[in-house]
Amino acid sequence: SWYTYSPVRVxxxxxxxxxxxxxxxxxxxxxxxxxxxxxxxxxPERRERYRKARGKGGLVRVSWEEATALIAAALVYTIKRYGPDRIFGFSPIPAMSMVCYASGARYLSLIGG
Known part of the structure; x- marks a missing residue:
């Protein structure tokens, strides 16, 4: 895929x-x-503060450990508070990335989503 080697890839x-x-x-x-x-x-004040920052830039590079810790904490919190069916999986182009799609579907099945 061209995307893997693109200079603009994140x-x-x-x-x-x-x-x-x-x-x-x-x-x-x-x-x-x-x-x-x-x-x-x-x-509510904290939640509103980070939500208002959306779309205004201000992105900061973080370590993979820090990013995955926040993602995992948010997922666990959502499951505990609202239930596993509130976690939604999305793959923009599953036909081009079946491995990505399958791993996401497997994860959702494992957590009960």
Missing amino acids: KYPYMRGTLLEMWREALSGHGDPVAAWESISEN
Whole structure:
């Protein structure tokens, strides 16, 4: 595929700077990633602050560990709060990436989504 070698391909994880600051602060205060995400998600002021930052740039490069920790915490929190059927899988072009589609479908099956 041309995309793999494209110079404009995103090669590292990025996060909104506003969300990253809140995430690091919450994680240092709670220790548990799920509790840290809950403290952000359940606080209307914090939630509004990172949502308002959408679409305005301000992305900051983060480590894979930090990005996956936040993603996992958000998924676990969502499952605990709303149930596994609230996790939605999406593959833009499954015909071009069956491995990607299949792994996503398998993950959703495993979590009960």
